[in-house]
Amino acid sequence: MSKTAFITGITGQDGSYLAEFLLSRGYEVHGVIRRTSTFNTQRITHIFQDPHEADVHLKLHYGDVTDASSLSLLIRETEPDEVYNLAAQSHVRVSFDLPQYTAMVNGVGTISLLEAIRQSKQDVRYYQASSSEMFGASPPPQNEQTIFHPLSPYAAAKVYAHWVTVNYREAYGMFNCSGILFNHESPRRGRTFVTRKVTHGIAEILAKKIDVLYFGNLDAKRDWGYAPEYTELMWKMLQADKPDDYVIGTGESHSVRDLIIEAFSYAGLEWEKYIKHDERYMRPSDVNYLLSDPSKARKKLGWNPKVRFKELVRIMVDYDMLSVGLEPPGEGIEFLKKNGLLWSNSEETPG
Ligand code: NAP
Numbered sequence: 001m002s003k004t005a006f007i008t009g010i011t012g013q014d015g016s017y018l019a020e021f022l023l024s025r026g027y028e029v030h031g032v033i034r035r036t037s038t039f040n041t042q043r044i045t046h047i048f049q050d051p052h053e054a055d056v057h058l059k060l061h062y063g064d065v066t067d068a069s070s071l072s073l074l075i076r077e078t079e080p081d082e083v084y085n086l087a088a089q090s091h092v093r094v095s096f097d098l099p100q101y102t103a104m105v106n107g108v109g110t111i112s113l114l115e116a117i118r119q120s121k122q123d124v125r126y127y128q129a130s131s132s133e134m135f136g137a138s139p140p141p142q143n144e145q146t147i148f149h150p151l152s153p154y155a156a157a158k159v160y161a162h163w164v165t166v167n168y169r170e171a172y173g174m175f176n177c178s179g180i181l182f183n184h185e186s187p188r189r190g191r192t193f194v195t196r197k198v199t200h201g202i203a204e205i206l207a208k209k210i211d212v213l214y215f216g217n218l219d220a221k222r223d224w225g226y227a228p229e230y231t232e233l234m235w236k237m238l239q240a241d242k243p244d245d246y247v248i249g250t251g252e253s254h255s256v257r258d259l260i261i262e263a264f265s266y267a268g269l270e271w272e273k274y275i276k277h278d279e280r281y282m283r284p285s286d287v288n289y290l291l292s293d294p295s296k297a298r299k300k301l302g303w304n305p306k307v308r309f310k311e312l313v314r315i316m317v318d319y320d321m322l323s324v325g326l327e328p329p330g331e332g333i334e335f336l337k338k339n340g341l342l343w344s345n346s347e348e349t350p351g
């Protein structure tokens, strides 16, 4: 019997990779999509199946995590074995502009989904998309024991979601796992996150569409990994004997400035000529230094990231150059091929 998975946030970076992965393992996948006035399904176009055809394994449903009734109905109707809660207002800077909305989606949305599962009385394994942003001001390296000290409305809402996930496990015996994931990126990363802003910006500079890029804090350090490797671990967490929480990262950290230097030099550009500061990209408070200690995941899930910072930058620059019709240096794509990681051919239509 094939298993059934239910994914909120299926149209996002992680949701699209996770759906692809689960379909490749024979799952029936149900995804929640929001009603929007323009199409928001670019990242899953390549796996879309016409619902009128026979043997459809990917099924999309309108819903919203702020509408608890839609969640209850969908959980009852789809009867999932596994639920992945990836839906979020996921932009930290924007959470300062939309603090209450962010709390509703990221915080209340989580407890609404947990309640829908609990009340359905179905046997469900649940994954919560927690974030390294929850560590905030706590010094590195950060692991499962590190104290949370959130520095944004986004992170505070994620801390709430993390603790209700743990609470429902302890109170009701639910199989709930919280994955505390450090930053993970890909050619499908939203263009307003810093990695993609850099790599897509480089492609546009090379294509002579723009001649300057504006950034905020260049000193912040992040532990950046490759999204498809992280989404596979979400699944692994739910296959374990017992539910647990895990920190996932590469154990390597670089500043935003390092990222810019690496990406521009790979593309053969002098970064100083193109980078300018804009206060609007500064945050009222920012997380200075994230560096994971993923020892637990290494030991219990066999976690060993193949894609590290330099390769990640090359992969993203390559695909962004392709997306504007330019021939890339190709080292990133070559790395994916050599390591058997090129299992999706959809990166040239990124979100
Ligand atoms: P993303 O690309 O921004 O995707 C977010 C997804 O959530 C999109 O599908 C979005 O739908 C959906 N969504 C937003 N509000 C919703 C609502 N009210 N109801 C239903 N769906 C809603 O984010 P991501 O990078 O894939 O991240 C996935 C999850 O992991 C998020 O919870 C994020 O906070 C968390 N996380 C991400 C990272 C990272 O580095 N990427 C690290 C740690 C944790 P639309 O397409 O319609 O906007």
Ligand code: G4F
Pocket: 090, 091, 092, 093, 130, 131, 132, 133, 181, 182, 183, 184, 192, 193, 194, 195, 197, 214, 215, 216, 217, 218, 220, 221, 222, 256, 281, 282, 283, 286, 287, 290
């Ligand atoms: O790429 P970012 O926006 O990612 P951030 O804030 O670390 O959040 C991402 O990772 C979290 C995991 O730790 C997720 F939970 C969250 O959902 C999201 O996926 O910013 C990274 C750093 C920040 O310090 C920011 O201040 O880059 C700095 N930065 C400098 N200039 C900029 C810019 N960030 C953005 N987005 N845009 C800029 O122009």
